[in-house]
Amino acid sequence: MPPELPKAKIAERIFLTNDLIIIKIKPEIPFTFKHGQYCTIGLEGVERPYSIVSSPHEESLELFLELVPEGELTPKLWQVKVGDVLSIRPSAKGVFTFDDKYPNQFMVATVTGIAPFISMIRNYLYRGLDSHTFYVLHGASYQDEFAYKDELEKLSREHENIIYIPTVSRPEEERNKGWQGEKLRVNLIVEKYLKKFSLDPKSTLVYACGHPGMIEDVKQRLVSKGYKVKEEKFWRE
Ligand SMILES: Cc1cc2nc3c(=O)[nH]c(=O)nc-3n(C[C@H](O)[C@H](O)[C@H](O)COP(=O)(O)OP(=O)(O)OC[C@H]3O[C@@H](n4cnc5c(N)ncnc54)[C@H](O)[C@@H]3O)c2cc1C
Structure with a gap:
């Protein structure tokens, strides 16, 4: 893991099927985001963006992941356990956010x-x-x-x-x-x-x-x- 990136601990993992998992992670830094944005997590230097399921008021960051069997990161994420540590980019990104102008x-x-x-x-x-x-x-x-x-x-x-x-x-x-x-x-x-x-x-x-x-x-x-x-x-x- 690149030493300069903050860490996030896996707090919970829930398998829905063999290919779908919900994970909850706890960043070691205060992590702010707008509902609809994504975070970028990584393992062994491989990083990918994931839309955040949880609302900003919740304690942990919840993610819903699909396994891409030939992919670089998701097969590694299928191996992680509660207590293991991922890297997380310090800022959330994205403009796919709630637009209140439309009823x-x-x-x-x-x-x-x-x-x-x-x-x-x-x-x-x-x-x-x-x-x-x-x-x-x-x-x-x-x-x-x-x-x-x-x-x-x-x-x-x-x-x-x-x-x-x-x-x-x-x-x-x-x-x-x-x-x-x-x-x-x-x-x-x-x-x-x-x-x-x-x-x-x-x-x-x-x-x-x-x-x-x-x-x-x-x-x-x-x-x-x-x-x-x-x-x-x-x-x-
Ligand atoms: C803004 C944003 C938000 C995202 N949010 C989520 C999310 O909430 N949950 C989630 O599971 N993924 C999400 N992704 C996709 C995620 O970033 C990764 O691309 C995905 O997990 C595959 O990573 P990988 O390293 O295992 O595969 P890679 O090595 O990156 O990809 C291997 C190949 O699979 C393709 N691919 C990537 N994802 C899929 C897929 N689901 N089905 C079929 N082919 C795919 C890639 O384009 C590539 O050709 C998001 C992507 C973006 C850009």
């Missing part, structure tokens, strides 16, 4: 792309605000990949202004047995839900986060109709 916040994510939206919603509720409506569309191949489904379903029962729509893209597979929800790629249902909730471009900000192909398709569908689309691509195709 309708339409959030589209693939798998780990849900991370910044959880941060935005947790922070919004923590601040006691309630003048926006959040529509969270979450796509994954399999139902066991919706890490924050319980949290979002609970919030949507408690708050009229939080609407959660998970969708699986491989409904016919055994792993999705019993699935009752939407059964298409998330980019294929955006227009249906904008229409269903009568969300016009003037009052609605669309956020898209995660898979670059999903983001490009959402932009193609919505920008020409006048919607502003804010994007965070997790990798390049």
Whole structure:
């Protein structure tokens, strides 16, 4: 680890599937960020950016990671244990943050792309605000990949202004047995839900986060109709 970088200790790790993990880390330095931003962590000199799931008021930094089997960093992160230490860049970065100008916040994510939206919603509720409506569309191949489904379903029962729509893209597979929800790629249902909730471009900000192909398709569908689309691509195709 480069000696000049601050450290962050792994406080908790929760495996969701073999390929998805939530980790909570505690930086040794005061670490400030805006909900929606990312931090850059590293191990043995390999560093990558990760959107922060937690809200700035929380004690630890929560991250939701997907294993890229041929990748440089994630296979190493799959080996770390509670108490191990990562490097962390001292400042959070990014402009994929909550924009309060639009009353309708339409959030589209693939798998780990849900991370910044959880941060935005947790922070919004923590601040006691309630003048926006959040529509969270979450796509994954399999139902066991919706890490924050319980949290979002609970919030949507408690708050009229939080609407959660998970969708699986491989409904016919055994792993999705019993699935009752939407059964298409998330980019294929955006227009249906904008229409269903009568969300016009003037009052609605669309956020898209995660898979670059999903983001490009959402932009193609919505920008020409006048919607502003804010994007965070997790990798390049
Ligand atoms: C702003 C930002 C925020 C990010 N936030 C998250 C996050 O919250 N959670 C998360 O898991 N990742 C996130 N990423 C991706 C992350 O930074 C790494 O790219 C990823 O973890 C792979 O790192 P690696 O070193 O294992 O693979 P690398 O050696 O960097 O990559 C190997 C190859 O896989 C591609 N790739 C990277 N990620 C994926 C993926 N998920 N699926 C398919 N191919 C991929 C790369 O483009 C590259 O071609 C974010 C990226 C950016 C730019």
